[in-house]
Amino acid sequence: MTIGVDLGATNIRVGIVEGGVIYRKISEPFPYDKTVEETIDFLITTIGRLMNSNIKGIGIGVPSVVDSKKGIVYKAGNVPSWQEVHLKDILQSEFKIPVRVNNDCNCFAFGERYYGECTPYRNIIGVTLGTGLGAGIVINDVLYEGLNTGAGEIGLIPYLDSNYEHYCAAKFFQRYNTTGHIAYLRAENNEQEALNMWEEFGHHIGNMIQVIMHMYDPEAVILGGGISKGYKYFEGGMNKNLSTYPYPLALARMKILLSSKEDISLLGAASLIP
Incomplete structure (x- = not known):
């Protein structure tokens, strides 16, 4: 134990x-x-x-x-x-x-590899969408940390006028003076402004996943964190962006999964x- x-x-x-x-x-x-x-x-x-x-x-x-x-x-x-x-x-x-x-x-990525949705795969990237944007990397069943345990800090990669964390986590919704939770509730009420917001969010997530694919070419990317609960609302925008990925065979083989275990x-x- x-x-x-x-x-x-x-x-x-x-x-x-x-x-x-x-x-x-x-x-x-x-x-x-x-x-x-x-x-x-x-x-x-x-x-x-x-x-x-x-x-x-x-x-x-x-x-x-x-x-x-x-x-x-x-x-x-x-x-x-x-x-x-x-x-x-x-x-x-x-x-x-x-x-x-x-x-x-x-720890999130390691848990998903051995006890979560990614047990069939040996090479995965676990991405947490929450207050910030982070990732864990598992290569050939081994957790890859980097020299300073800093591998996977994709949120700090420059993107547009800032970095990915400002567009693929809670800070994105702050741009609209709201939160991910409120945006989710509004989307549940079928409010078009909220649906458009999630569509745009999905576009940025798709762009971020393209970067992950270029860097690691994983078997699976698994999304976790509180904001991933809005997946049904940003999936469309994400997939639209991913359709521009230059290697469609690699895209077709890679799985995008959602975390399902709270712990x-x-x-x-x-x-x-x-």
Whole structure:
């Protein structure tokens, strides 16, 4: 058994995992605006509630730049006090078992490869559409991190007047003084302005997927994150853009999938423990 930890934008999920099954889980708000000491104490206490003698390791996904070898978290976007936290050393000292730390998007992709929609494929890109835009890369069943665990930061690739994160995540809807959730509800009411908004959003997603295909030529791209719930409204714009891809055979062979498991990142984090 292992413990997986998914540290999200505002919540934390911690679960006991074995064989891709979550046996016990805690999900609650994380005190992201507190000091380093307070947030670490909260994390240790939460993990401790599930700890038992059968746990062989802890895997944790954090929305941040991570030195995965040393387990150091740098400048966590959702926890301002985490400028440089030696999380692996802290947790190993506390619980006396192996700890692995990685980027949350990598955990998402790893979870999808082994326990989600991508189990038939060995080469996948997992893309999270939420507050930001991130991606995890699995090549020949191995998580590819890059030198600084920065591989997959497609949101920061320059695009139009900014970058892809401003057009393929929550910031796109801010351009229209709204949110993805409100735009979704309006589309559900068949409001044409909202439908047009989602069509445009799909165009940008299609462009982003074309970049992924040129870079990685994957077997599958899987979309997750809160904004992916609007897929039925941006699918048309996405496919229209993808129809311009210069290699139609490659496009026809690649699968575009939607994440379906709520705790897939938690499963991916637990899988960091070999």
